[in-house]
Ligand SMILES: Nc1ncnc2c1ncn2[C@@H]1O[C@H](COP(=O)(O)OP(=O)(O)O)[C@@H](O)[C@H]1O
């Protein structure tokens with residue numbers, strides 16, 4: 001079957017990596033993500049990945065506990081590198097070639113990111129995990145994934161999360177919220193929806209990178225998205 005997209009940027013939530021745990025990395029969840037990714041890579045899709053760090057550390061919660069915000073954000077960025085290394089190992093175990101690039105220099109943990117390196121590896125069928133966020137404090141991994149998606153010229157940014165799309169309100173807080181199948185960037189602003197931060201949303205809007213939000217925690221969903229099944233929400237201009 002032909003996949004819907006040839007090159008994607010997949011954003012994975014660090015928080016989802018915890019699975020049922022309170023902290024850190026759940027091996028079952030990690031293995032499940034790796035299998036889903038392996039399936040689409042074997043179908044010929046070029047996959048860039050940005051993974052969050054919220055399962056380990058968030059700069060804002062550090063600041064709330066009296067940390068310097070910049071130090072806290074640096075800890076958060078390092079947390080994304082830890083998650084990226086874990087995903088890299090899981091992908092190798094699943095039989096997929098994969099490499100970690102880092103937004104901050106830290107060879108030999110990973111090679112320093114450049115668009116050229118990322119695109120070359122993608123063209124060779126390697127999964128590229130772009131870690132360390134944007135390399136700057138005061139940003140999120142959603143913004144990093146918007147930025148990297150635009151840089152690597154992905155056709156779509158897939159936001160794999162724990163809700164199955166964008167709702168009229170946060171579905172974890174409002175049981176009456178209803179789901180959109182598609183929504184424009186402008187409507188996200190007008191309705192003040194907080195599925196992603198505004199920096200990430202705006203970067204995608206201004207550079208015409210559509211976003212597809214879906215539930216990555218259900219096995220087989222990534223494959224469904226690639227086959228064109230409407231299981232999530234498409235954000236468009
Ligand atoms: N309008 C909305 N529609 C869907 N989810 C929303 C909305 N507003 C807020 N959210 C929240 O956004 C979260 C998904 O974002 P994600 O970046 O994966 O989570 P986190 O920031 O916790 O890592 C969902 O768990 C949901 O609670």
Ligand SMILES: O=c1ccn([C@@H]2O[C@H](COP(=O)(O)OP(=O)(O)O)[C@@H](O)[C@H]2O)c(=O)[nH]1
Pocket residue numbers: 012013014015016051052053054055057058059060072073074075076077079080132133134135136137138139140141142144
């Ligand atoms: O470009 C970036 C990306 C991330 N972070 C830090 O890394 C943490 C973890 O990322 P995020 O909260 O986006 O992860 P997720 O919510 O996806 O688990 C954030 O809280 C920030 O402190 C940052 O400073 N700059």
